[in-house]
Each structure stands twice: as C-alpha cells, then as structure tokens.
Amino acid sequence: MKFIVSSSYLLKQLSAINGVITTNPVVPILENFLFEINDGNLTVTASDLQTSMITELQVEAKEDGSIAIPAKILLETLRNLPEQPVTFSIDSNTYSIEINSDNGRYKLAGENATDFPKIPTVSDGYAVNMSSEVLSRAINNTIFATSNDELRPAMTGVFVKLDETNTTFVATDSHRLIRYRRVDVAADMAHSMIIPRKALTLLKATLPQELTNVNVEFNASNAFFNFNQVKMICRLIDERFPDYDNVIPLDNNNNVVVKKGELLSSLKRIAIYANKTTHQVRLKITGSELMISAEDLDFSNEANERLTCEHDGEDLEIGFNAKFLVEMLGNIDSDEITIKLSAPNKAGIITPNDKDEEEDILMLVMPVMLNNQV
Structure with a gap:
C-alpha cells in the first residue's frame, strides 16, 4: 500500500483528533492512529474506547488498505518537516512503514489494523x-x-x-x-x-x-x-x-446589580488575601454599597474593597468561595450582572443583564459559612 499526501495538511487533520489519545491506554494499540484508504479517501481514527475521533482527507493512492501507525512518532516527524508532499509506503506483511520526504527517509513499525477496536455507530437514534x-x-x-x-x-x-x-x-x-x-x-x-x-x-x-x-x-x-x-x-x-x-431557589428577592468588570477585578485582588484552603471572601451589602473582604488569620493577611451597586432588599452579609465566583464571572459576557440573594445560608444566583435573545443563563453558587455565623 502506498499513498502521497501534503505534510502540513496531514499534520493539521491529525492534530485535530490527536487529543483523544491517552499516554497509557487500556489497549496498547490505542497509541496508534488507524489509517484506512478507500478510493483515494484516507480516513484516520483515534480512540480511547470511550471517545473516538475520525477525520477524512483526500490523498494520492492507487490501492486500498489499512494500517495502525504510532501517533506520537508520526506527529513529531510531521511537525518538524517543512511543507512538502510525503510518500507513505506500507508493507502489508510486516506492517513496516516508510515515509519519504524530499531529502529524507523515515522507517517505523506499525501494527495490524484489524486489532484496532471497532468504532460504534449511531443507529435508531x-x-x-x-x-x-x-x-x-x-x-x-x-x-x-x-x-x-x-x-x-x-x-x-x-x-x-x-x-x-x-x-x-x-x-x-x-x-x-x-x-x-x-x-x-x-x-x-x-x-x-x-x-x-x-x-x-x-x-x-x-x-x-x-x-x-x-x-x-x-x-x-x-x-x-x-x-x-x-x-x-x-x-x-x-x-x-x-x-x-x-435546587434553584425561587424566593431570592434581595437583588444586587453591579458592574461585572469591577466586581471581577476586585475579587481577584481580594482573593490573594483569602485563606488558601477555603478561598472565602465576605460580601457585605449595605444600601448601595458592596464591601468585599477576606482574611487569612494564619498569616495575618487581610484586605477589603468598596464598590457601588444598585441594591433592592435588606442589608446582608454572605460568604462565598472566591475561586468559584471568579470562574463564573469570567464566563459572563455582560457588562452588568444581577446577584439574587435571600439569606447568608442560602444559594445565590448570578444572571447577566445583557444577553442574547436566544439564550438564557443562570449561575447558582452555594455560600460558605462565615466565622461569625457559626
């Protein structure tokens, strides 16, 4: 079996599916790409048994065939080759593979394609x-x-x-x-x-x-x-x-509207001073003022910042894991967000104020019990 393909085109297609291959697979053959040629169409499969990825590309080939090629060595070879046509020659008896480029020849050992696990198909779905x-x-x-x-x-x-x-x-x-x-x-x-x-x-x-x-x-x-x-x-x-x-509370009537960018930046700074195990930050809402603070008693570290907000409801003090808040806010596109709260021991809800008409996003975060609430 023999075929010719562009080195950069092949590298691009293999890179798209390479992520599925694990370093220590359940079955050793899963360290390989499965190459199958049919009428000049090359189908490459990568799998870890749970997930399989397949890509297709056109190649120059006179005959059909299949071979399992070691993924790591093939990718490293292609990454270090300049753009050029490369020729793959495969011995179907010994499963040896020879790759020829403009100025080099590389030999590696493949495996029998029939040992590669069968990929499931979706029927009656x-x-x-x-x-x-x-x-x-x-x-x-x-x-x-x-x-x-x-x-x-x-x-x-x-x-x-x-x-x-x-x-x-x-x-x-x-x-x-x-x-x-x-x-x-x-x-x-x-x-x-x-x-x-x-x-x-x-x-x-x-x-x-x-x-x-x-x-x-x-x-x-x-x-x-x-x-x-x-x-x-x-x-x-x-x-x-x-x-x-x-789990989603329906009675969170204590609404705080705040600029997302300001809150996110403040949380990132305050979190530096929080306890490294709990990542606890304290949000104290008084009127139109939001006080964010954190302390790490073990190292005598503490910090606080004050932000302005629109607040509709009772004054409230609640603790959250800063890491969770930062991650959630980082995934919101809106300039302003609404935080809906009810009590210091009840889940808070974050929703974006500006959003696409086609989408609806709700983020719920559980509170962390504050020291003075124990």
Missing part, C-alpha cells in the same frame, strides 16, 4: 442540528462547573435536555450549578443525555472558528458529532443526573 457557535458557547458556559468526583459520575459530565421548544445544558459539582438554555435549538421530541467532560473538552478544541453546522446524533449509549471533515463519537454517562430544578 435521534438527531438535532446546531451551529458551531451555539455548541461552543454551551460548552464554554458549563464545562468549568463539572465535578472531578469519580464517585458521582453523573456530575462529571454536562447534562443536555432536548425539547420541542429549547435545549438546556446543565453542569454542577454540588458547590455551584450552571443552567444554559437555548431557544434556537430544538428537537422533534424530548430526550436527555449526559456527555462526558473529556469529549466536550475535545469538541471545544476542535470546533472551527468560522460558523459551521454541527449535526448531532444520539441513542441510549452514544452521541455522534459531525462537522467539516471531523466526526466524534463518545459514550454517554449512564447515570441519573440530579434534579437540578429543585
């Missing part, structure tokens, strides 16, 4: 179309709030609920919860699934900058994303997601 921009925004607004706790697998992914009128993306780690809803994405019938964080991280890195249509198909066990020349198949998390609607 549902389908929905969304733009790459919508999907990218949904991932960016939720993925940071997923949990790392493997004992609660449902929380390690993003819950997606498709409906006839909208699509909702939810992520929570039990300390905070993000609900991101789009009214411009709807399905023919209601369906829900939990997509793993790793798959979404790969998708986020691979989605094109320019507006592209993404076709999403799914059944009970897998989701299938298809855009440009890239396909991704991931195994869904087969767990029950927490009943998030019941």
